[in-house]
Amino acid sequence: MLMILRLSLVLLLTLAFPATFAWAQWVPAECADTDVACATKAGQDHVVKKLAFWKRALSLPVEARMAAAPPELVDFLRLDNIAQSIQNRPRVPVLALEFEREAMAAFDELPRAVKDQLATKLVGIYFIEDIGGTGYTDVVYDPSGNPVAGFIVLDPSVLQKLTANGWATWKENTPFKASADFRLSAEIEAESQDTRKNAIQYILLHEMAHVISIGGNIHPSWNVEPREIASFSPYPFFRLSWKHSQDRNSYVSLFDGAFPQRKDVVYYFGARLPAEKMVGTYENLERTNFVTLYGATRPGDDFAEAFASYVHTVLMKRPFSIRIYHNEKQVKTYEACWNRPRCAAKQQIIQQLLAAKVSAN
Numbered sequence: 099m100l101m102i103l104r105l106s107l108v109l110l111l112t113l114a115f116p117a118t119f120a121w122a123q124w125v126p127a128e129c130a131d132t133d134v135a136c137a138t139k140a141g142q143d144h145v146v147k148k149l150a151f152w153k154r155a156l157s158l159p160v161e162a163r164m165a166a167a168p169p170e171l172v173d174f175l176r177l178d179n180i181a182q183s184i185q186n187r188p189r190v191p192v193l194a195l196e197f198e199r200e201a202m203a204a205f206d207e208l209p210r211a212v213k214d215q216l217a218t219k220l221v222g223i224y225f226i227e228d229i230g231g232t233g234y235t236d237v238v239y240d241p242s243g244n245p246v247a248g249f250i251v252l253d254p255s256v257l258q259k260l261t262a263n264g265w266a267t268w269k270e271n272t273p274f275k276a277s278a279d280f281r282l283s284a285e286i287e288a289e290s291q292d293t294r295k296n297a298i299q300y301i302l303l304h305e306m307a308h309v310i311s312i313g314g315n316i317h318p319s320w321n322v323e324p325r326e327i328a329s330f331s332p333y334p335f336f337r338l339s340w341k342h343s344q345d346r347n348s349y350v351s352l353f354d355g356a357f358p359q360r361k362d363v364v365y366y367f368g369a370r371l372p373a374e375k376m377v378g379t380y381e382n383l384e385r386t387n388f389v390t391l392y393g394a395t396r397p398g399d400d401f402a403e404a405f406a407s408y409v410h411t412v413l414m415k416r417p418f419s420i421r422i423y424h425n426e427k428q429v430k431t432y433e434a435c436w437n438r439p440r441c442a443a444k445q446q447i448i449q450q451l452l453a454a455k456v457s458a459n
């Protein structure tokens with residue numbers, strides 16, 4: 099019964115788009131496919147970055163803010179890809195109803211404390227094809243230019259054929275060059291729960307953490323240049339792992355001396371680490387307070403990975419392990435660090451965040 103109601107709601111939302119997002123003045127920016135400067139400028143001033151555009155979406159219950167993307171958002175993703183010289187050209191998806199239903203079920207199962215954090219900050223979860231990744235989150239600003247909310251984009255085409263463990267194993271292998279001798283497998287669900295819905299749920303948790311961080315005191319915004327941040331005292335979570343590089347143009351981790359592989363950890367595009375370094379990389383990761391290897395790549399993903407892992411393993415009691423095999427013999431197991439000393443300070447901040455009452459404004 100509940101599922102039928104949910105399904106109708108999705109259909110209703112999908113059909114109701116022009117009314118929900120109508121923005122009379124909007125005209126798509128006419129930037130050529132290679133015009134980085136035009137796309138960068140048009141992206142910065144884009145209508146989807148303004149809170150007013152999402153007013154009606156925000157008036158819906160948080161569970162109902164999910165549907166195929168409005169054309170304005172597809173246009174923004176296209177401009178963002180041009181600006182970053184990413185070849186993919188985002189488009190409105192031909193949505194399989196099954197995927198939409200699974201995404202909604204994945205959201206429904208999340209703990210109340212997570213949904214409460216999102217009620218005033220999440221303008222919605224929207225589906226766009228060929229974005230150049232699985233998930234995407236960006237900031238929405240109020241009329242004074244303060245970062246106050248965010249949107250999440252999911253690409254249904256990437257997830258079409260993947261289950262939770264298949265997706266996690268693929269992702270966690272991407273920093274390492276292929277090898278006949280070494281392999282790595284990731285488990286984020288028990289075999290009976292290894293579904294696409296649960297892959298969507300884990301990806302959503304990571305993207306939701308990015309939304310929760312917007313306008314908060316977790317880490318400096320990813321839209322602000324590091325050299326423009328004068329003090330890190332407003333960001334206690336960030337300070338547990340990061341500092342300015344010597345030239346202040348980037349952030350480096352507090353552990354780089356003992357964790358030399360970190361600078362070569364690149365996910366998705368172009369593996370830099372030889373597979374023989376899998377074991378050493380994970381052994382060194384255990385000497386830091388990063389929750390996952392992806393979390394060691396940048397401050398925003400440090401928090402997103404920690405938050406997703408905490409909710410997934412501690413609150414939702416799901417598994418998380420990385421297993422490394424050498425010639426098919428298991429040589430290393432890496433597990434979540436919650437309730438262990440190395441992650442205690444991050445755990446405390448996440449617990450406080452989830453316990454805090456979120457004021458509706």
Ligand SMILES: [Zn+2]
Binds near residue numbers: 402
């Ligand atoms: Zn991320």
